[in-house]
Amino acid sequence: MGIDTRKRIVVLISGSGTNMLNIAQACQNNQMAGDVVAVISNRANAGGLEKAANLGIPTEVLAHQEFASREDYDAALVACVQSYQPDLIVLAGFMRVLTPVFVSAFADRILNIHPSLLPKYKGLHTHQRALDAGDEEHGVSVHFVTDELDGGPVVLQARVPIFDGDEVEDLQERVHEQEYRIYPLVIRWFCANRLTLTPQGAMLDGTLLGPHGYAADD
Numbered sequence: 139m140g141i142d143t144r145k146r147i148v149v150l151i152s153g154s155g156t157n158m159l160n161i162a163q164a165c166q167n168n169q170m171a172g173d174v175v176a177v178i179s180n181r182a183n184a185g186g187l188e189k190a191a192n193l194g195i196p197t198e199v200l201a202h203q204e205f206a207s208r209e210d211y212d213a214a215l216v217a218c219v220q221s222y223q224p225d226l227i228v229l230a231g232f233m234r235v236l237t238p239v240f241v242s243a244f245a246d247r248i249l250n251i252h253p254s255l256l257p258k259y260k261g262l263h264t265h266q267r268a269l270d271a272g273d274e275e276h277g278v279s280v281h282f283v284t285d286e287l288d289g290g291p292v293v294l295q296a297r298v299p300i301f302d303g304d305e306v307e308d309l310q311e312r313v314h315e316q317e318y319r320i321y322p323l324v325i326r327w328f329c330a331n332r333l334t335l336t337p338q339g340a341m342l343d344g345t346l347l348g349p350h351g352y353a354a355d356d
Contacts, residue, residue: 143171144171146224146226147165147174147226147325148176148177148178150227150228151179151231151232152233154185154189154231155184155189156186156318157317158174158228158230159189159193161321161325162177162193164325164326166193172326175195177198178218179199179200180201180202180232181201182199186230196222200215209237212237216243226248226249226328226329227244227249229251232250236248247328247335249280249281249324250281250282252278253265253310253313255276255350261288269300269305269306277296278298278316278317278320279292279294279351280293280295280324282335291351292340292347293342294324295320295351299312327342
């Protein structure tokens, strides 16, 4: 596949960047028709910045504390991201609630990964909430980003069991293992032009996906 047909991917991070690293390595190993062209963080001490630099990927820091409002920050973030001419924006542990200023600028090309079986447990502390509820299973969802927090159309989910005696760290480890499997897969679908966001919802190979994404039981 020619280099001109490969998608340009910008990854946004706030922390250690393990999902970013996994995705970037998959790109560099030609496991998908895309390239991570920049990694941008709202935190200068994000460990993922060094991981990206070690792979030769340009990095930028745009500190949210320097802006008076979320909208001001997102406007600056839009300009920063647009300078890399992205085909896809990937949120990989980016701990910011994005406003319509950002979402509308890239309306059909932002993906996020969320550690729950959406629509369950939007927001934070998902592992603890699943344990507190006595759930028998937990999981992770890759979804398109819309103006609704963790509310965009789900593309793919992976389920993990919850065992007696599990603690947050046990669930976190189980979920991370699945994140590293399903996020690159969804990005590969997007880069191959198989996955699109339409007004009706997420479509894979021309088929509208259900509320729990691809290969759901219900």
